[in-house]
Amino acid sequence: MIANLVQLAAEEEQNPLLPPGPELLVGTIAFAIVFFFFWKKLLPNINKVLEERRAAIEGGIEEAEAMKVEAQSVLEQYKAQLAEARHEAARLRQEAQEQGAALIAEMRAEGQRQREEIVAAGHAQIEADRKAAASALRQDVGKLATELAGKLVGESLEDHARQSRVIDRFLDELDQKAEAAR
Numbered sequence: 001m002i003a004n005l006v007q008l009a010a011e012e013e014q015n016p017l018l019p020p021g022p023e024l025l026v027g028t029i030a031f032a033i034v035f036f037f038f039w040k041k042l043l044p045n046i047n048k049v050l051e052e053r054r055a056a057i058e059g060g061i062e063e064a065e066a067m068k069v070e071a072q073s074v075l076e077q078y079k080a081q082l083a084e085a086r087h088e089a090a091r092l093r094q095e096a097q098e099q100g101a102a103l104i105a106e107m108r109a110e111g112q113r114q115r116e117e118i119v120a121a122g123h124a125q126i127e128a129d130r131k132a133a134a135s136a137l138r139q140d141v142g143k144l145a146t147e148l149a150g151k152l153v154g155e156s157l158e159d160h161a162r163q164s165r166v167i168d169r170f171l172d173e174l175d176q177k178a179e180a181a182r
Contacts, residue, residue, distance in 0.1 A: 138171055145170065 019027070 138168075141171065 018024075
């Protein structure tokens with residue numbers, strides 16, 4: 001039991017929180033070696049990787065901003081081109097309407113002119129036909145009147161000059177009576 005008591009007394013002298021001196025020296029040297037290894041080899045590699053990652057992220061952000069600006073520029077150009085195309089389409093539509101209206105007016109004028117030409121030609125033809133019919137009628141009436149007068153008088157009235165004068169006088173009297181009746 002005494003041995004137990006000595007051992008207990010020896011244990012009481014040592015603080016359980018403080019390690020023995022040689023252990024403390026070996027632990028400090030081992031810590032310094034590990035710390036030096038981390039500081040010289042591992043830490044620069046970690047910093048290098050972190051720096052590359054930070055640069056990549058910043059580059060990506062800058063690239064995204066540049067793409068955003070470029071996309072905005074392209075969108076504005078597209079909108080400008082679209083507005084210009086709409087304006088051009090409206091101008092072309094207006095031009096086509098004006099050309100159509102001009103063409104319709106031109107075609108109406110041409111149709112009116114052709115109608116007037118046809119009517120004038122018809123009137124001229126009717127007048128020519130009327131004169132031809134009147135001339136033919138004068139000859140036929142004159143011939144019949146001469147034959148009738150010759151039969152009534154009992155002699156031939158074959159003198160063409162006299163015959164023409166008599167016929168013309170008779171027909172002029174008929175024309176005057178017809179105009180007076182109107």
